[in-house]
Amino acid sequence: MTASADIRLSALIRDKATELGFDLCGIARVRKLSECKEVLTKWCAEGLNDKMTYLIRDPDKRADPGILFPGAKSMIVTGLNYYTDKRQKHLYVPLISIYALGKDYHDLITARLEKLLTYVKSFVPDAEGRAFCDDAPVLEKPWAVEAGLGWRGKHSIVINDTIGSFFFIGVxxxxxxxxxxxxxxxxxxxxxxxxxxxxxxxxxNIDRTIDARRCIANLTIGNRGPVPEEIIPYMGRMVYSCDICQDVCPWNKNAKPHNVAEFMIVDELADMTKEEWLSLDNAKFDTLFKGTPVERVKFDRFKRNIEAISKNLK
Ligand code: SF4
Ligand code: SF4
Structure with missing residues (x-):
């Protein structure tokens, strides 16, 4: 393609991403993110990755999309807003992070990206691509910065100066x-x-890294062991991940609610009382969380989380 054809197609791709419902779309030239590999390696060497040992494996593949997808030249990076003010109704109940209140985002975003690929192929039949959303060794946050979506806040999450930081990244x-x-x-x-x-x-940490050994998001999801006793008093009501560092960020002050029907909280979950939470059983867990991100931790780990924070509930 000529340079002017690249520009035309790129503009069409950005428009199509909007039409598909994405809130943000940027395009980056593929390169090896060597500087990120160094940060990741140091972070893991210091033990800040907690038990996420998979992050140590294949650092080259993680840093270089050309290894994951030979022939890679461009990275389209999308953002999909998940901010919502429709939340759990009762006070003093275990709280689920807002990104996990509705249906799982992986399949929805991947399906939209695949439609974007089909659209690209309608102009360039030889084009090949692979869509990912949080399910492959891809450094999504650095790629979002590379594609112009925003900057890494001190909490390490990407912030866009228009929509804030409550968005999912897809590539x-x-x-x-x-x-x-x-x-x-x-x-x-x-x-x-x-x-x-x-x-x-x-x-x-002051260097914009997170100590996963202390982060509620990791301790309530990835962590397969017990929740550390010394952390429990500080967890408040957070039972599945944590929104605190994003809630306090001034760039989220004007966040607008998403309009993705699949991400809306269902009444049965919104209405759960403290007593219902404390007596949650496997069957009710399946009813409430089938097809949502919470399903990922399965009943036993979720129950572990409820029991851990039960002392923090009034
Ligand atoms: S505020 Fe919550 S999510 Fe953010 S770093 Fe702290 S524990 Fe982790
Ligand atoms: S809360 Fe402040 S320091 Fe933290 S990410 Fe937001 S703007 Fe940056």
Whole structure:
């Protein structure tokens, strides 16, 4: 393709992403993210990855999309807003992170990215691509920065100056050249340190890394062992992941609710009382969480989380 054809197709792709319901779309040139590999390796060497040993495996593949998808030239990176003000109704009940209140996002985003690939192929039949959403060794956050979606906040999450940080990142790797967005330089956190000061467990390091051994998101999801006793008093009501560092961020002050029907909380979950939470059994867990991100931890680990925070409930 000529350079002008790249530009035309890239503009069409960005428009199509909007039509498919994505809130953000940027395009980055594929390269090896060597600097990220170094940060990841150091983070793991210091033990900050807790028991996520899979992060140590294949660092080259993680840093280089060309190994994951030979022939990779371009990375389309999308953002899908999941902010919502329709939440659990009762006070003093275990709280689920807002991203997990509705149906699982992986399949929905991957399906949209595959439609985007079909659209690209309608112009370039030889184009090949692979869509990923949180399910492959891809460094989604650095790629979102590279594609101009935002900067890494001090809490390490990507912030977009229009929609904030409550968005899922999806990527479509393509074997064709496109017109690339400028990556975001620097950040707009300035002197703010609200996330660092508000993190109840002190998990946010000054170098913008997270100590997974202290982060509620990891301890309630990835962690297969018991929830550490010394962390429990600081977990408050968070039973599945944690939104605190994003809730306090000034860039989320004007976050607008999403309009993705699949992500809406169902009444049965919204209405759960403290007594119902404390007596949750396997059958009710299946009814409430089948097809949602919470299903991932299965009943036993979720019950472990409820029991851990039960002392924090009034
Ligand atoms: S998710 Fe919660 S525990 Fe983890 S860094 Fe953010 S505020 Fe701290
Ligand atoms: S709370 Fe402040 S320091 Fe933390 S990510 Fe948001 S703007 Fe940056």
């Amino acid at each position: 479509l790797i393509l074997n064709i050249e496109l017109d690339y967005d400028k990556h975001v330089e620097g950040d707009k956190c300035g002197n703010c340190r609200a996330c660092i000061d508000s993190c109840p467990t002190g998990a946010i």
